[in-house]
Amino acid sequence: MNTVWSRFNISSVVLGFAFLYLPIVLLVIYSFNESKLVTVWAGFSTKWYVSLLSNQSVLDAAWVTVRVGILSATVATVLGTLAALTLVRFTRFRGRLLFSGMVFAPLVMPEVITGLSLLLLFVAIGLDRGFITVTLAHITFTMCFVAVVVQSRLMTFDRSLEEAAMDLGAPPVKTFFQITLPVILPAIISGWMLAFTLSLDDLVISNFTSGPGATTLPMKIYSQVRLGVTPEINAICSLMIGVVALGVIGASLVNKRREVQRLRDEQAARQGNG
C-alpha cells in the first residue's frame, strides 16, 4: 500500500495538534511571566514557582492528592481486576447482568450524579466527609476503568496457557498466580496508572465527597481560578503537566525500547534457526 500523505492530510494533522497543544504551551510560557497580569508579557521569571513552594496550603493539597491517588488507585486496581475476572471468566451466575451494568454505568455516568449520590450515601450512614470519603469515592469510579482495561486484556488472553499449566500439574489457584497474573500484569499496571491519573485529575466528585482538611489540588486550583487567573496557578498547572508528561513520555520510551528489542530478538531467532 503506497499511501501518499497528501498536503491536505498533513495540514489537518498539524493544525489539529496545534489546537490541542497551543493552549497548554501558552499556559506554561505565561507561568514564567514576571508580571502579575497573566496576559501581559513582562520578562522571564521563576518567582511564581518560588512563591508556590512557600505556599503551605498548596503543598498540603498536593500531598492529600497524592495520598488519595495512590491509595485509591491501589484498591481500585485490586477490585477492578477482580471485576474483570468475573466478567470474563464467570459467564453464568445469578445477578451477572446487574453486575456488568454496575461496572459499565459509572463510565458514562455524569460526574455530578456520581458525586451527589456518593455524598448522600456518606451522609446517610453518618460518615464524616474527609480523606476517607474522597478515597472511597475515587476507588468506586476508578475501579470501573481498571476493570475495562484488564477485561480487554483478559479477552485476548490465550486460555491454552492456563490449560498447559494445569496439564503440567498446577492446580487452578496456583495456575492463576503463576501464569495468568504475570501475563496480564502489564494491563494491570496500566490500569493502576489510569486510576491514579483519574484520581489526580478529578474535581467534581472530590468537590462533593471531600470535607475540611482533605482539599485536593484540583479543588484548590478550582477555588483559586474562580477568583481569577494568576501566574501562580499557571505555575501549579505547569508543574502538574510537567510531571505527567515526564511520566508518560518515559513510559512510552521504555515500551518502545522493549518493542525494538523484541523485534531484534525475533529477527535473530528467525535467522539463527528455521
Place this chain on the structure above:
Amino acid sequence: MLAGFDNPTSGRIKLDGQDVVGIPPYRRPVNMMFQSYALFPHMNVHDNIAFGLKQEGMPAADIDKRVAEMLKLVKLEQFAKRKPHQLSGGQRQRVALARSVAKRPKVLLLDEPLGALDKKLREETQFELMDLQQQLGLTFVVVTHDQEEAMTMADRIAVMDKGHIMQVATPAEVYEAPASRFVADFIGNVNMFEGTVTGAKPGEVTIATKDGVDVTSQCTGKPETGAPVWFAIRPEKIHITRGKPSTGVNAAEGVVWDIGYLGDMTIFNVKLPGGKVVKTATMNATRTAEEPLSYDDKVWIAFAPESGIVLTS
C-alpha cells in the same frame, strides 16, 4: 477429554485399565502439546520445561538434570535462557514438546502439533517426532486435519466424523480398505460410483453403476443382488490408454477433460459419455512420453477387479 478439560457425556476413558473420568487435568498422567504451543511468555525455556516438574515437587537438582536431558533431546541446549518470543516457530515447537514429555506421561496428546509450521519444516519435523516417540517409548495421540501427516506418522489412525469414530486401522488399511464412503473420501482422492448389484459369486460381484459403467470387483462380503452399493477406486489404480484394453471388462471410453501436471505424476480427468468425470493419476516413470495426451483426446480407462473396493455404507 483425554487431558481432562472436558468430561464425556457418556462412555468411559480408561488408561492402563484405570477410569480417569472425573480426575482433574492437573492429576492425570497425561500431558498435552498444544496447537498454539502455549509456552509461558514470562518464563525462559528452562523454566517452561521445568514447570511441570516443579509442580510434582521434584528436587531442584533433579529438575535441572531432567531439563538438560530434555534440551539435549530436542537439540536446544544453547537456548535455555531465551524467552519464547526470542525463538523461531520450529524452536518453540520443540520447547513445547520437551515441556510436555518432561514429566514422562503415560500418554502424550498432540493437538495439531505441526499446524503452525510451514510445509517443508512440517515434513522434516514429522520424522523427528516419530524418532522421538521411539526413543521415549511413550504413546502419542496426535490430532490432525492433515491426512498426509496422519498417514506418515501414525501406526494406527482413527478417522472421526462428528465425534464418532468411523474406522481404526493402520494407514494402509484405511487407504486401501476404507470402511465407509466417508473414510474413503476423507483420506486421499477417490472415484465413487453408485450402483446396484447385478450378480454375485463368492469373492466377486458385478455392479451396474448409474454412470453406465459395468464393474466387476473383488468383494469380501456377500451383497445380495439388487442391493445398492458404492464402488470406490483410487485414481492411481486406473490405467489410461489410447487403444481399447484387451480385457473387455472394467473399461470405459471417454475424453480427456482436464490435465494437471504435478511433476512426479500427471492427473488426467476423463469425462465419460454419461457426464461423470473420473480422476486418474499416472506416474511419470520416464522423462518424456512418446505421444503425450492432450485435451479432448479420446481415451480408454481400465482397472483390474482387485483394484477397487465395494462399500455398502
Place this chain on the structure above:
Amino acid sequence: MQKALAAIVSRLVIAVPYAWLLVFFLAPFLIVLKISFSSTAIAMPPYTPVLDWTGGISGLIAKFGEFSTFNYEFLFDDSLYLKAYLSSVVIAAISTFLTLLIGYPIAYGMARAPATIRPTLLMLVILPFWTSFLIRVYAWIGILKPEGLLNQLLLAVGLIDEPLIIMNTYTAIFIGIVYSYLPFMILPLYSALEKMDYSLVEAAEDLGCTPFGAFWKVTFPLSIPGIVAGSLLVFIPATGEFVIPDLLGGSQTLMIGKTLWNEFASNRDWPLSSAVAILLLLLLVIPIVLFQNAQAKAQEAGK
C-alpha cells in the same frame, strides 16, 4: 481440597467487587432516588423524611406517606429547569457536531500518515488525556478573556478594533467542550479509519470514482461506527458537564450540571438536586444504551 479451595476463591472473586459496587454504586443511587421524593428541611441532613429504624416497620411505612413528587412537579413548573435541560442537550449536540467536523480531518490525516509515525501521532492525541481536565479548561480563560491572548493577537493584526466578548458566552462553552473532548472523537474515528483497507479506495477510483466520490461512497460509510462511537463519547459527558460551563460560561449560561451543583451547594436543596440528577440520568439513558449497543456490536465484529 484444591477443588474446594478453587470454588471458595472463585466465589470471593465475584463477591468482593460485587459487594463494593452494591454498597458504593447501587445503594447511593437508590438513596438519590429516595431523596428526590423527599422534601426540603432546615436540618442536617437537610431533608425529610429521614428513613430510620427507630419507629420499626410501621413507622417506616408511615413515613412513606410523607414522600411526594413535589420536586418533580416543581422542576416541570419552573421553566428555568426545563430550559437548562434543553440548553444542555442543544449545547452538547452542537459541540458534538463541531467536534466531529474538526476531529474527522485530523483522524483521517493520522490514519493516512506513514505507518512509522502513526504510533507517535496516536500518543500525541492521548497525551492531553493525562493532563488534568481542569488545567486544560483553565488554559482557555487566559486566551479568551477580553484582554486575553486571542484578542491581543487579533487587535495587533488589525482584524478587529475592539476586543471580542467570548468569555462567559455560549461560544466559550463550545470552544471548551470541543477542545476538551476532541481526543474522545479522534480516537474511535482513527481506529475505524486506520483499520480500513486503503485498497478499497483504490478499487473505487479504479472503477471510475473521483477521489472525493471515493471518499464519500467508500471511506465515509466505513467510518460510521467510529463516528457513532465518537459522537456518543462526546455527547454523553458533555450533557452533564459542570466544569466547562462554570469556568468559561459564566453566570449567564445555562447547563443542567451547573444547575445541579448550584441547587446542591448554594441553595442546599438536596431533594431538588436529587430530582435534577434523576431526570438528567433519564435524559442520558437513550444515548447510553445506544452507545453500549454500538460497543457490543463492535466487539462482536472484532471477534
